[in-house]
Amino acid sequence: MRELDRMKVQHTKPSVLICSGNANFYVLLAHILASEGFQTTLVSEEEIVDQAATRPVTAIILDSAEDSELTLRTCAAIKASDATSRIPTIALVSSGDERYYLALLKAGVDENFVRPVSPARLLAYLGSLPRNGANDKPPAVAQGEKGAGTFGALRIEPGRRLVRYGDEEVQFGPIEFNLLRCLLEAPGRVRSRLDLIAAAWPSNRYVQPRTVDVHIGRLRRSLERLTGRNLIRTVRATGYAIDIDEISD
Structure with a gap:
């Protein structure tokens, strides 16, 4: 029973997919996000659309430090898929690579952060997102929903x-x-x-x-x-x- 409860807790954690070619950076970022209750998964550019389409995902983080052009193509692929286009997608742009800022926006990215990014700013953005997974089927609308x-x-x-x-x-x-x-x-x-x-x-x-x-x-x-x-x-x-x-x- 304890193992089952543990699995349920993990399943309910908001999930963030991280696409990065730097394993050390991923470990650091995963540790920061885990401290705020986020579950993270490292994925490659080739598998990210398939991975995002098969599970509830709160956000996708694209690290463009090694190949900004590849990040552009990856972002475009995410936004071109009906299964993943609604998932908030964040690009981490290297300092000095700001020319990709507008290109990423045009590709559909929802937010850009210039590295080194402040953990507090990144967490504040993630914390503002719905945690049920933007690619999940939305729940039925309650009558008189607050704020509607x-x-x-x-x-x-x-x-x-x-x-x-x-x-x-x-x-x-x-x-x-x-x-x-x-x-x-x-x-x-x-x-x-x-x-x-x-x-x-x-x-x-x-x-x-x-x-x-x-x-x-x-x-x-x-x-x-x-x-x-x-x-x-x-x-x-x-x-x-x-x-x-x-x-x-």
Whole structure:
């Protein structure tokens, strides 16, 4: 019975897949994450999509220290698979390799950290994610879920970062969902990039305006696929606004 209980506890731990060619770095990172209750698995670039598709995974960490181009291809493969595209994916970018920052964002990565990364910052990000596994089948929505709201024909469910439109739905990464919530606080009002940075990123992060544009672009395309409308309006030299009057039930 004790062994069975131990296995159940391990199964319920949030799982993080780490893709790194440096075994010593993995051991150090695994120790840091284990101290906060995360279960880690070291996987290769070739097997990461298959591994992530067959279990509940809270997040994927890609270490680009040895081959940034390979990390780009791996990230693109993760986001191209229906089984793994919703899993928050984090890239650890080597100092001096920041040119890959925007390339990774365009490939679909949810967050970048420049090495050496602060353990506290990484843990804070992981701690903000749902722990049931983003590739797991979402549980049924409880009636009157706390924090859920309706904006025109859109319904948002903050607990799962889910947006519904009619019978369709899409689940967003943490950054895009926070940007959407900021825009929806005052539909039609223009939000500056500084407003959006304050709403979507930790206060101790330096975020370039171009990074905001990339994430807004991803949010815009996802909403357009969901609703068939371009809901986010760009106001040149000022910021962005969302126009939910453009859609109806």
